[in-house]
Amino acid sequence: MPQHVFETGSSLPAPGVEDGPVLECSLRGSPNDRPLRIRARRRYAASRDEVFAAWTSRLAWDSWMRLRARSRSSVAPYRGGAFRLELAEGPTISIVTGTFLELRAPESLTLGWQHHGAEHGSIVDVSLRTRFERTELALTHSQISSRREAAWLMRLWTLALRRLDGYLSAPTVTHASEPRVQRAS
Secondary structure, three states: OOEEEEOOOOOOOOOOHHHOOEEEEEOOOOHHHOOEEEEEEEEEOOOHHHHHHHHOOHHHHHHHOOOOOOOEEEEOOOOOOEEEEEEEEOOEEEEEEEEEEEEEOOOEEEEEEEEOOOOOOEEEEEEEEEEOOEEEEEEEEEEEOOHHHHHHHHHHHHHHHHHHHHHHHOOEEOOOOOOOEEOOO
């Protein structure tokens, strides 16, 4: 798993983030209490509206934000709205709950994230911009409490962002409030 050191407050992207996700660790604090964060950046052949909709629809989350077929989700995509993910991995089901802290369609969203079993909650920031006729997604998952949690999240984000690409490039995309629509090729 790639690891990089960062200084708190730095806005420079870490090398390799494009290949992401990348785990970063701060030099500040004691060795056992250093904040961890994961950063990733991916480009998708879909509009910002489509990518944003994939982050705010239960049907979309059920399709791409999962580990196995038995995974389930519930999503209330408004500021203060809750979400719940049940991520099945073999016989183990990991539960993640949280709230939508901020939504600015179609530019960004922020999630308060609590993985049951983790010591503390964390924050997921997602920003979207149009770049070279594609949508660039920048994800930062910060305030991660342990290396064990970070390792699990690295695996989750690697799989989820890859599945998001598959979801967005499928011939049909289903949005929660819309009927099934055929995407133009």
